[in-house]
Amino acid sequence: MNSKLAFYIVKRVLLALFTVFLVITITFFAMKAIPGGPFLSEKSPSPAVTAQLEAKYGLDKPILEQYGTYLSDVLHFDFGPSIKNRGRTVTDLILEGFKTSGMLGLEAAGIAILIGLALGSLAAVFHNKWIDKIIMVLSTGSVAMPSFVIATLLLLAFCVWVPIFPPNGSTSAGLVLPVISLSLYPMAYITRLTRSSMLDVLGQDYIRTARAKGVSPIKVIFKHSLKNAVTPVITYVGPMIAYILTGSLVVENIFSVPGIGNYFFSSIINRDYPMVMGTTIFLATLMVIMTLLSDIAYKIFDPRVDLS
Amino acid sequence: MKKKTASMPKKNPLSLQLDISKFEKANDEEKFLQQRMRESTTFFKDGMRRLAKNKLAMTCLIIVVFIVLIAIFVPMIYPYSYEQQLGVTAGQSVDSSYNNLKPFEYGETELKRMEEGESIFPHIFGTDSHGRDYAIRVIYGTRISLIVGFFASIIVLIIGAIYGAISGYYGGKVDLIMMRIVDIIYSLPDLLMIILLATVLKQTLTPVIEGTGLEKLGVGMISIFIVFALLYWVGMARLIRGQILTIKQQDYVLNARSIGAKGGHIIRRHMLPNCISVLIISTALQIPSAIFTESYLSFLGLGVNMPMPSLGSLAAEARSGIFTYSYRLIIPAVTIFLIVLSLNLLGDGLRDAFDPKLKK
Numbered sequence: 001m002n003s004k005l006a007f008y009i010v011k012r013v014l015l016a017l018f019t020v021f022l023v024i025t026i027t028f029f030a031m032k033a034i035p036g037g038p039f040l041s042e043k044s045p046s047p048a049v050t051a052q053l054e055a056k057y058g059l060d061k062p063i064l065e066q067y068g069t070y071l072s073d074v075l076h077f078d079f080g081p082s083i084k085n086r087g088r089t090v091t092d093l094i095l096e097g098f099k100t101s102g103m104l105g106l107e108a109a110g111i112a113i114l115i116g117l118a119l120g121s122l123a124a125v126f127h128n129k130w131i132d133k134i135i136m137v138l139s140t141g142s143v144a145m146p147s148f149v150i151a152t153l154l155l156l157a158f159c160v161w162v163p164i165f166p167p168n169g170s171t172s173a174g175l176v177l178p179v180i181s182l183s184l185y186p187m188a189y190i191t192r193l194t195r196s197s198m199l200d201v202l203g204q205d206y207i208r209t210a211r212a213k214g215v216s217p218i219k220v221i222f223k224h225s226l227k228n229a230v231t232p233v234i235t236y237v238g239p240m241i242a243y244i245l246t247g248s249l250v251v252e253n254i255f256s257v258p259g260i261g262n263y264f265f266s267s268i269i270n271r272d273y274p275m276v277m278g279t280t281i282f283l284a285t286l287m288v289i290m291t292l293l294s295d296i297a298y299k300i301f302d303p304r305v306d307l308s
Numbered sequence: 309m310k311k312k313t314a315s316m317p318k319k320n321p322l323s324l325q326l327d328i329s330k331f332e333k334a335n336d337e338e339k340f341l342q343q344r345m346r347e348s349t350t351f352f353k354d355g356m357r358r359l360a361k362n363k364l365a366m367t368c369l370i371i372v373v374f375i376v377l378i379a380i381f382v383p384m385i386y387p388y389s390y391e392q393q394l395g396v397t398a399g400q401s402v403d404s405s406y407n408n409l410k411p412f413e414y415g416e417t418e419l420k421r422m423e424e425g426e427s428i429f430p431h432i433f434g435t436d437s438h439g440r441d442y443a444i445r446v447i448y449g450t451r452i453s454l455i456v457g458f459f460a461s462i463i464v465l466i467i468g469a470i471y472g473a474i475s476g477y478y479g480g481k482v483d484l485i486m487m488r489i490v491d492i493i494y495s496l497p498d499l500l501m502i503i504l505l506a507t508v509l510k511q512t513l514t515p516v517i518e519g520t521g522l523e524k525l526g527v528g529m530i531s532i533f534i535v536f537a538l539l540y541w542v543g544m545a546r547l548i549r550g551q552i553l554t555i556k557q558q559d560y561v562l563n564a565r566s567i568g569a570k571g572g573h574i575i576r577r578h579m580l581p582n583c584i585s586v587l588i589i590s591t592a593l594q595i596p597s598a599i600f601t602e603s604y605l606s607f608l609g610l611g612v613n614m615p616m617p618s619l620g621s622l623a624a625e626a627r628s629g630i631f632t633y634s635y636r637l638i639i640p641a642v643t644i645f646l647i648v649l650s651l652n653l654l655g656d657g658l659r660d661a662f663d664p665k666l667k668k
Contacts, residue, residue, distance in 0.1 A: 015491060015492070015495060016495070018492065019492060019495045019496060022492065022496065023496065023497070023500075023501075026496075026501065026504070027504060030504050030505065030507075030508045031508070033508050033512055034507070034508055034511045034512065140649065140652065140653070141645075141649065143652070144596070144644075144645050144648040144649040144652060145641065145644060145645050145648070146600050146603045146604060146607075146620065146623075146644065147604075148603075148604070148607045148623070148624070149603075149623050149637070149641045149644065152623070152627055152630060152637055153637070153638075153641065155630070156630060156631075156634055156637070160630075160631055160634075242497055242499075246497070246499040246500060249608075250604070250607050250608075254627070265608065268503065268507060268608060268609075268610075269609065276504070276507070280500050280503075280504055283497065283500055284496075284497045284500050287497040287500075288495060288497070291495065
């Protein structure tokens with residue numbers, strides 16, 4: 001590993017750490033800016049009870065002191081108790097929800113990458129043939145609809161009109177549609193990305209050389225081209241994870257998957273502030289880490305990239 | 309002078325005297341050769357010519373213009389309004405038969421009036437659960453979505469262009485600091501931050517704008533604009549900075565500077581006009597993303613305020629009656645699809661037409 005790369009990694013890690021810190025700070029002060037506080041609901045408790053509740057949760061202290069306490073709590077992965085789910089801590093709920101959401105996200109990401117790479121290479125190999133055109137039309141069309149609309153239309157098509165899948169996402173058969181609706185957009189994006197970088201690679205001299213010396217077409221595509229064309233896709237992995245995580249917010253709600261996105265959705269509606277803060281920070285950290293990893297991987301895999 | 313020329317001696321081959329024949333009047337044939345065969349083309353005209361050749365992009369342009377015209381003019385002449393509950397008079401529900409009409413059905417009062425010989429404009433897409441004409445809600449929702457998309461992109465354009473241009477032009481430490489700020493904002497997970505900010509702004513802004521002209525616009529829409537102004541300009545700033553860095557090397561910039569032009573003047577008069585193609589293309593591609601973000605926020609209940617519709621909020625609302633009234637989801641969904649697809653393809657077409665790097 002050369003020193004330039006090491007310097008780059010250190011720089012990126014510092015930026016990532018600072019970003020996470022910034023997210024925590026923004027989240028904390030944003031939540032404090034909301035008037036009313038978390039105990040304000042339809043049947044407000046008496047002022048005495050509110051005061052006692054505030055004392056219990058430390059909300060009566062000066063704001064900077066609260067901020068300090070919150071920072072140290074977050075560092076210990078302690079997001080405090082959930083206000084609407086009595087007796088559960090936010091950390092507890094996040095971990096529980098993440099088991100389902102993590103699976104869902106991984107499956108969606110895996111499918112998006114595999115099918116995206118396959119379709120993209122297919123389109124590039126058959127450049128300007130009908131197969132290329134069909135793939136391009138499909139991939140252009142599927143990025144033109146918001147994920148919740150796609151999810152609802154899938155629900156309508158495959159649970160109501162042609163009832164193949166259960167509309168409830170708590171079983172494994174029910175996870176098929178959520179995975180499809182989450183993976184469609186990144187899949188289309190990866191297809192386009194792969195296609196253009198494949199086209200670029202296929203025009204290179206070394207591909208012509210390989211063909212000229214009689215390497216089989218399959219080997220040219222997989223060994224010589226795809227390996228080199230895959231690097232731009234690596235940079236997309238970070239943003240893709242971010243898309244899938246935020247997309248899961250709505251998709252999990254539509255298919256009632258008991259995941260972290262669903263908890264987040266209901267905590268926004270219910271104004272469960274510790275839960276909103278905890279989930280935001282958790283998801284944001286996850287996204288920042290994934291972006292960091294994919295950026296570093298890109299620099300390692302593609303030595304041509306200028307590090308300056 | 310004339311006299312002197314005429315009396316000039318015959319030209320010596322080695323003399324440096326001017327050849328008089330070169331000063332003769334041009335005859336018609338020579339004049340014809342000097343004529344410009346066609347108008348000289350500008351960069352903009354050249355791009356537009358290439359865009360006009362692109363059939364796909366032109367079709368998309370026509371679709372966009374068509375949708376925009378409908379969204380602007382139809383609500384002016386349409387007999388129903390987007391917030392008018394047909395079965396309700398003066399806050400009293402008088403005829404509940406207006407609620408949830410299927411397409412081309414009429415409410416009971418309307419049927420009576422039609423028997424009396426009155427002609428009544430049909431409810432093309434029926435009505436919603438509050439008895440509001442759905443067709444006008446979709447059209448008005450299109451207008452709102454387009455407004456959100458357009459103004460959000462303009463905000464992004466202005467902030468991004470100014471920031472990027474200053475950073476790129478001044479370079480050095482200024483650039484370093486400004487770009488670090490961009491890096492940090494860029495690495496924030498934007499949708500999560502938007503949800504957070506929209507939640508907070510919705511709560512805090514409501515009392516602030518009460519009674520002012522902004523109230524009519526609605527907290528939801530204002531918070532979307534604020535969020536875009538805070539977070540979404542960084543991509544544009546990076547793009548413009550890159551452009552400015554290359555333009556900065558051009559001789560006309562050096563020339564302008566040498567005759568004493570100020571930085572602001574050079575940026576405004578020389579540099580930004582030369583980034584115009586990048587500005588147009590990325591603004592065209594920004595609109596769909598703004599429409600998406602708005603619909604996403606509408607789904608979470610953080611979008612435009614009721615009863616004002618947007619395509620996203622219409623689609624989100626339609627989910628509750630999805631099994632009986634599936635067309636209420638499909639109509640706004642198709643409209644979003646058309647707008648976003650056309651704008652994306654148009655943006656691609658503009659890039660092909662205006663990006664000099666792709667020029668043959």
